[in-house]
Amino acid sequence: MDSDEFRKQAHQLVDWMADYFEDVEDYPVKPDVEPGDISKQLPESAPENSESFEDMFNDFEEIIMPGMTHWESPYFMGYFPANKSYPSVLAEMLTATLGAQCMSWLTSPAATELEERMMEWLRELIGLPENFTGVIEDTASTSTLCALLMAREQVTDFGVNEEGFTSTQRHTVYCSSETHSSIEKGVKIAGFGRQNLRKIPVNEDFAMQADELEKAIREDLENGHTPTAVVATIGTTGSTAIDPLKEIGQICSKYDVFLHVDAAYAGTVLLLPEKRWMNEGIEHADSFVFNPHKWMFTNFDCSAFYVQDEALLVRTFEIMPEYLKTPEDQRVKNYRDWGIPLGRRFRALKLWFVLRSFGLEGLQEKIRHHISLAQDLKKEIEAHKDFELLAPVPLNTICFRFHPNYISDEKKLDELNEKLLNQIQESGKLFLTHTKLNGKYTIRIVLGNTNLEKRHVDKAWNFIKDTSAELIS
Numbered sequence: 001m002d003s004d005e006f007r008k009q010a011h012q013l014v015d016w017m018a019d020y021f022e023d024v025e026d027y028p029v030k031p032d033v034e035p036g037d038i039s040k041q042l043p044e045s046a047p048e049n050s051e052s053f054e055d056m057f058n059d060f061e062e063i064i065m066p067g068m069t070h071w072e073s074p075y076f077m078g079y080f081p082a083n084k085s086y087p088s089v090l091a092e093m094l095t096a097t098l099g100a101q102c103m104s105w106l107t108s109p110a111a112t113e114l115e116e117r118m119m120e121w122l123r124e125l126i127g128l129p130e131n132f133t134g135v136i137e138d139t140a141s142t143s144t145l146c147a148l149l150m151a152r153e154q155v156t157d158f159g160v161n162e163e164g165f166t167s168t169q170r171h172t173v174y175c176s177s178e179t180h181s182s183i184e185k186g187v188k189i190a191g192f193g194r195q196n197l198r199k200i201p202v203n204e205d206f207a208m209q210a211d212e213l214e215k216a217i218r219e220d221l222e223n224g225h226t227p228t229a230v231v232a233t234i235g236t237t238g239s240t241a242i243d244p245l246k247e248i249g250q251i252c253s254k255y256d257v258f259l260h261v262d263a264a265y266a267g268t269v270l271l272l273p274e275k276r277w278m279n280e281g282i283e284h285a286d287s288f289v290f291n292p293h294k295w296m297f298t299n300f301d302c303s304a305f306y307v308q309d310e311a312l313l314v315r316t317f318e319i320m321p322e323y324l325k326t327p328e329d330q331r332v333k334n335y336r337d338w339g340i341p342l343g344r345r346f347r348a349l350k351l352w353f354v355l356r357s358f359g360l361e362g363l364q365e366k367i368r369h370h371i372s373l374a375q376d377l378k379k380e381i382e383a384h385k386d387f388e389l390l391a392p393v394p395l396n397t398i399c400f401r402f403h404p405n406y407i408s409d410e411k412k413l414d415e416l417n418e419k420l421l422n423q424i425q426e427s428g429k430l431f432l433t434h435t436k437l438n439g440k441y442t443i444r445i446v447l448g449n450t451n452l453e454k455r456h457v458d459k460a461w462n463f464i465k466d467t468s469a470e471l472i473s
Ligand SMILES: *Cc1c(COP(=O)(O)O)cnc(C)c1O
Pocket: 080, 138, 139, 140, 141, 142, 180, 182, 233, 235, 236, 237, 262, 263, 264, 265, 291, 303
């Protein structure tokens, strides 16, 4: 492919992209395929000779598109969204074109300095205290792992980095029973061991019980263990429960335990002054993560990771082989030392474009709209005699189940709701996912897609009602 060909194809591609964004709500949100359907259409080996772009694009449309789940569709209301927006996609095109690998200041000074400024903008926008400094990681899982590694090095005085774990001393980590699976994964990778992860019980709102946390820490201390880190969640993945950060923070300060706050999804809501109470007590936290790539209209991947003690972070990860030394090392940030990989994508550009294109007001307007759509739907579900809510709805995630009043057997209700969800999924008209709350099969509906409107929500709710009525007719 040469420059002329690139220019021609790229122009057409942009038209295709614009059409996709306009038409995506008419696509089946989930493809009608079985495992292996796509791979059997792909050649077993790479081609020997050059192929034309027309052929490639044709196969993209014929083979790949029919096998895609459309996260961009407003009828995708499962998991949490992985949002994007026009300015974000445009920035990604530039990022791919520049192809910069942003491991140190020298490898692209503008990328480092823009990332620095974007993390400052974002810190101010969500009301984090001034002494937090940020870096963009790929995912919240990585950010949380970084936090756990910082906690490990802090408590062992950088001993594990040097010698590995040398004693049989147990280092314990605490989170709630509703915490995201990435905490357990991080605990395993960081070498603490899963047996040393304490899952603290939650209250009726699925938030961590702070007194149970303190009890667990005291018990571990009495048994000679070393309480090392607590992970509190603002917006759990199951039901967006808000852990009581202030009380948890005070306990962490009292026992000198590292506190990491996982606000991967709900962090975006801190852009709203009326929701800042969720972050009350944040000054006790050592680190904080939230993903603009979930609800803040910025393409995956973009995870904002903030720490209070920059020196601890850098000392945990710093490496200095001869071939990476640069003359400016003393005067600049080299983000390779702020996380796990050496190589880094230029992720700050899309954040810059999103923040400028929407403006704070534009972001706030969208988020408030999503929350109000969810609060309205919540009322409808609550008022319907055959449905019940299974958790509070502080934001835009609704946990509910179908519950006709003549069925009281829990197992039957689980089966009925599993069947309902499967039928919804298979229809291709709506994409929802599930969780378990108090052991009950729970259907989740998340209203956070970039271009979501009331008509989409109405259509989704009608479809849920119709499908469930058919199930029992
Ligand atoms: C989504 C989510 C994560 C994981 O995010 P990744 O960026 O995919 O690693 C962690 N914690 C919470 C609360 C989440 O909602």
